[in-house]
Amino acid sequence: xxxxxxxxxxxxxxxxxxxxxxxxxxxxxxxxxxxxxxxxxxxxxxxxxxxxxxxxxxxxxxxxxxxxxxxxxxxxxxxxxxxxxxxxxxxxxxxxxxxxxxxxxxxxxxxxxxxxxxxxxxxxxxxxxxxxxxxxxxxxxxxxxxxxxxxxxxxxxxxxxxxxxxxxxxxxxxxxxxxxxxxxxxxxxxxxxxxxxxxxxxxxxxxxxxxxxxxxxxxxxxxxxxxxxxxxxxxxxxxxxxxxxxxxxxxxxxxxxxxxxxxxxxxxxxxxxxxxxxxxxxxxxxxxxxxxxxxxxxxxxxxxxxxxxxxxxxxxxxxxxxxxxxxxxxxxxxxxxxxxxx
Amino acid sequence: xxxxxxxxxxxxxxxxxxxxxxxxxxxxxxxxxxxxxxxxxxxxxxxxxxxxxxxxxxxxxxxxxxxxxxxxxxxxxxxxxxxxxxxxxxxxxxxxxxxxxxxxxxxxxxxxxxxxxxxxxxxxxxxxxxxxxxxxxxxxxxxxxxxxxxxxxxxxxxxxxxxxxxxxxxxxxxxxxxxxxxxxxxxxxxxxxxxxxxxxxxxxxxxxxxxxxxxxxxxxxxxxxxxxxxxxxxxxxxxxxxxxxxxxxxxxxxxxxxxxxxxxxx
Numbered sequence: 339x340x341x342x343x344x345x346x347x348x349x350x351x352x353x354x355x356x357x358x359x360x361x362x363x364x365x366x367x368x369x370x371x372x373x374x375x376x377x378x379x380x381x382x383x384x385x386x387x388x389x390x391x392x393x394x395x396x397x398x399x400x401x402x403x404x405x406x407x408x409x410x411x412x413x414x415x416x417x418x419x420x421x422x423x424x425x426x427x428x429x430x431x432x433x434x435x436x437x438x439x440x441x442x443x444x445x446x447x448x449x450x451x452x453x454x455x456x457x458x459x460x461x462x463x464x465x466x467x468x469x470x471x472x473x474x475x476x477x478x479x480x481x482x483x484x485x486x487x488x489x490x491x492x493x494x495x496x497x498x499x500x501x502x503x504x505x506x507x508x509x510x511x512x513x514x515x516x517x518x519x520x521x522x523x524x525x526x527x528x529x530x531x532x533x534x535x536x537x538x539x540x541x542x543x544x545x546x547x548x549x550x551x552x553x554x555x556x557x558x559x560x561x562x563x564x565x566x567x568x569x570x571x572x573x574x575x576x577x578x579x580x581x582x583x584x585x586x587x588x589x590x591x592x593x594x595x596x597x598x599x600x601x602x603x604x605x606x607x608x609x610x611x612x613x614x615x616x617x618x619x620x621x622x623x624x625x626x627x628x629x630x631x632x633x634x635x636x637x638x639x640x641x642x643x644x645x646x647x648x649x650x651x652x653x654x655x656x657x658x659x660x661x662x663x664x665x666x667x668x669x670x671x672x673x674x675x676x677x678x679x680x
Numbered sequence: 681x682x683x684x685x686x687x688x689x690x691x692x693x694x695x696x697x698x699x700x701x702x703x704x705x706x707x708x709x710x711x712x713x714x715x716x717x718x719x720x721x722x723x724x725x726x727x728x729x730x731x732x733x734x735x736x737x738x739x740x741x742x743x744x745x746x747x748x749x750x751x752x753x754x755x756x757x758x759x760x761x762x763x764x765x766x767x768x769x770x771x772x773x774x775x776x777x778x779x780x781x782x783x784x785x786x787x788x789x790x791x792x793x794x795x796x797x798x799x800x801x802x803x804x805x806x807x808x809x810x811x812x813x814x815x816x817x818x819x820x821x822x823x824x825x826x827x828x829x830x831x832x833x834x835x836x837x838x839x840x841x842x843x844x845x846x847x848x849x850x851x852x853x854x855x856x857x858x859x860x861x862x863x864x865x866x867x868x869x870x871x872x873x874x875x876x877x878x879x880x881x882x883x884x885x886x887x888x889x890x891x892x893x894x895x896x897x898x899x900x901x902x903x904x905x906x907x908x909x910x911x912x913x914x915x916x917x918x919x920x921x922x923x924x925x926x927x928x929x930x931x932x933x934x935x936x937x938x939x940x941x942x943x944x945x946x
Contacts, residue, residue, distance in 0.1 A: 428774035560793065564785050566774035571834075574735050574768075575841070576761030576789040621775035 342619045349632035353410065356639055361402050363647035366394070373398055400538075408536035408544065408600060409642040409655075410635035413607055415548045415597040417634025420608025421615075421627050422555055422590040425562050426583055427493040430616065433609040434594040436497055437587075438477045438504035443598035445507045446473020448514040448525050455521045466528070467543070467599035474595030477503055478587065492569070531602035531656020533642050540600045547596040551589040552631060558582050559623040566621070604656040606663030607634050614670065686749070688713040688845060688877050689734060694743030696729055703729045705901040707743070713844070714875040716868060718888035718909075721898035722922055727881040728769060730898065731847050734879070735766050747845075761789035765841040769849040771830050776821035779833050783808055783818075786840035805840045811866050812836040813859065827854040835863055839870075846870075848880040852887065860884075864891045889913050889937045897921055913937040 361377075362368040368376075376398045420433040427436065434440045450469035484499035511529075515522050561577045572579045597604075611634045612626060619625055638655070641662070645653050687710035696704040704726045711717060719727050732738050733745060736752045745752045747763070755763075765786070773782065786808070787801040797805075809815040812832040817825065822833060831854050838846060846867065852860040868891050870876050882888040888895060888909075895912040897904045899921045905912050918926045924941060931938040 425775070430775070557793070560788070563777070563781075564788055566777070567782070567785065568768065568770055568772060568774075570732070570735075570737055570766065570768045570770070573737055573757065574761060574764065574766035575785060576758035578757055616775070621777055622781065 342625055345619065345625070345629055346632065349629060349636065353632055353636050353639070356636055356643075357406055357410065360406050360639060360643040360647070361398055363643055364397075364402060365647075366397060368394060368398065377403075404538050404541045405533050405536045405642070405646070406639060407541045409533050409639045411541065411544045411548055412533070412597045412601045412604065413638025414631040414635035415544065415552075415593040416604060416608040416638070417611035417630040418552060418555065418627055419590040419593045419597070420634075421612030421623070421630040422562070422586050423608070424612055424616075425566065425621075425623055425626075426586055426590075427497055428566060429493060429497065430613055431609065432497070433606075434590070434598075435504065435605070435608075437481050437500035437591075438507060439474045439500075439591050439594045440598055440603060441504040441507040441511070442477025443470040443474040443595055444529055444603055445477075445510050445514075446470045447528055447599070447602070448511050448518075449473070451525050451528060452514050452518055455518055455524075467540070470599035471595045474591055474598065477507065478591045482584075482587075527654065528602045529656075530654035531604040531659075532654050533601055534652070536600060544596045544600055548593050551593045554589045555586060555627055556624070558586055559627055562586060562623045563621070602654075602656060604638065605660045606667065607638055607659055610663050610667055611637060613667075617670070686713070687711060688748060689879075690744075690746045691734070692744040692746075694730075694733060694745060696726075696733060696738065696741055703901050704733070707898075707901075707903045709896060709903060709906055711877060711879065713877050714871060715877055715893045716871045716891060717877070717879045718892035718895045719879055719881040719898070720883075720885070720888060720895055720921075721881075721904075725898040726901045727898055728849055731766070731849055731879070731881065734847060735764060736760065758789050761841070761843075763843050764845045764847060765838040765843040767834050767838045767846075767848040767851050769853070771827060771834065771854075773822050773830070776823040778819050779814060779822050779825070780805065780809070780818040782822050782833055783837045783840050786837040786842075789841070804842055805836075808836040808839040811839060813862055828856060828859055831855055832859060832863065835866075839866070843876070845877045846879070848878070850881050850883065852882070852884070860887065867891070885913065885918070885939045889939070890931075890934050910937060913939070 358370050358373050361373045362370050372394070376395050380395060380399045416434060423432040423434060423436055424430050429436070446469035447466045450465040454465070480503050481496065481499045484502065485495040488495040515525055518525055561572070561582045564572045564575055564577050565579055565582065567575075569579050594608075612630045615626055615629050615633060619629060638659070641658050642655050645655055645658050689711040691710070692708050694704060694707045695702065707730065719730065721727050729738070734752070736755070739753070747755070747760075752760070783805045784797060784801065787797055787805065791797055791801060806815070809818055812835055814829060814832050814836055817829060817833070822830060825833065831851065835848070835851055838848070848867075851863055855863065864887060867878050867880070871878055882892075892909055894907060895909055896906045897912060897917065904921055905917060913928060915926050915928050918924055918928075918939065926942060927940045928937050929940065930936070
């Protein structure tokens, strides 16, 4: 593990670099030095001299930066949550979808949009995130209570419970879409995932949920390693297995819920990033999880910058990640199988 | 010497059931420190469940189990992990950790959170790897090992835990003869020289007779008999517990009982 530890500062530097470069890209191109000047002046004092500088300052600080930070936080959050789910469920193919958490968030968001369509006018700016959040948490509680007969909450029980709940929820989402009739487009757009128009309050919300959860996850990373030896062994090595599992499930769910609530469904990040990094860096969660956070942030920010500033038309980010991530995943999955059989 | 006399484990009228099926029924015994115990019994006689209760893995329903004079459930897990190591029957390991890292996990109860392993930790891990003949595998992913190699790695992990008591659930189930002896000899050596206590479930009666000091025999969730090997290992017991006919003779080399089965169909 010590050998690979250098990857963390490298990834962190890459992320910072990408944030600066991405902030400069867009309809108005701004050189990296000027981006840094604007950021420095906005951070030191809110007054900026000169009319052009003022306009650029608004573009950089009020329009681009929140979306860029949101992309990085959502990407990092989904990847680290995926890594935790994979390690907890002893399944390298698990992700935030496996336990139905994403479906729960999607159901909540669809319901919020439907209510608006039926003339119950709540401000969608916050009802969609809040409903998505509640949906994710309720789903996790349902999965917990379904698996509660199994005193050890084994990974098979949890995955099965997650699949059952997710199946019910996706039928529910289908029903909501049907009810929404001609306005179904709004729900579909949300389900496809997007980071368009993210603002500072949303960035703050996800930051203040993700950061403490991430710290909790890193605190228990070593226990999480040992849980992979099985519940009995972990218990006999002094790990409070049941408690640690619950804490980590809740932390990963909170992260997922906050990500999905502002961005919609963005697939594959939570699956691919930890999976790939585990192949490159090994399965030690003390390294894997922080590296997943940084790599997920880089990947989603890169993909979002691609669709925002480089492609002629903006494609929903969830569609883009699935279109790139899916085939790539097929490739590594296939190669791994070949490697096994040799 | 007085320490030797005081029991390390005291199990008093313990019962356990999963739902309506009773797995353990009114079991009482006490174990002395510095002894090698073999836990025998047919499949489904409750051996694994008994080990679970002795590691406080299940909340107990009836009875009392005390370890070093204190109720086992009252220990915190980390403290207990510095006293009792367990090698479970299940060999699955979820991810492809290197062998060295898996054995190092045996030091988990001693290494403070966020601290690097100390020299002592590394030394104990390397000694355990060597003792189990898996030192050459130390950098290999544990998922790429054969069943027997993985078994030895997990026993090495428990040895690295360096506890006074070692519980093993069929530690030799998937091993060839040489590695079976390696494990049993390593355990025997630790009992004789370091004075640790070993409780192992064993299916091979000859193996149990040669290496154990005392035997505990379970039948249908009850403690059928317990005591020194020579007293317990009789053809009557094998008939009553395992429903198998066998002759017992004294092995001239080990001076231990030796089982010769009488196969019904030959």
